[in-house]
Amino acid sequence: MVARLENELGTPLFDRAGRLRLNDAGQLFRGYVEREFDAGRRAVADAMVRALPPSHRRRAAGDPCPPRPG
Numbered sequence: 001m002v003a004r005l006e007n008e009l010g011t012p013l014f015d016r017a018g019r020l021r022l023n024d025a026g027q028l029f030r031g032y033v034e035r036e037f038d039a040g041r042r043a044v045a046d047a048m049v050r051a052l053p054p055s056h057r058r059r060a061a062g063d064p065c066p067p068r069p070g
Contacts, residue, residue, distance in 0.1 A: 006012050013026030022030060 002013065009025075009029070011025045013022060013029055015021050015023045
């Protein structure tokens, strides 16, 4: 799977001499992947909050103070 990804990207992502570790291209790619996964997690959390009734949204979004009645 890694070899296939490296082939598609056109560059190796690991230094394979000695201990296996990310090379510069691998570190750069890792940064992009981490940001995309974070964005995906935020999108899922946002969708879940938006699925709640409006009266529950503030608490679910991290606001400890419920809205005042009325």
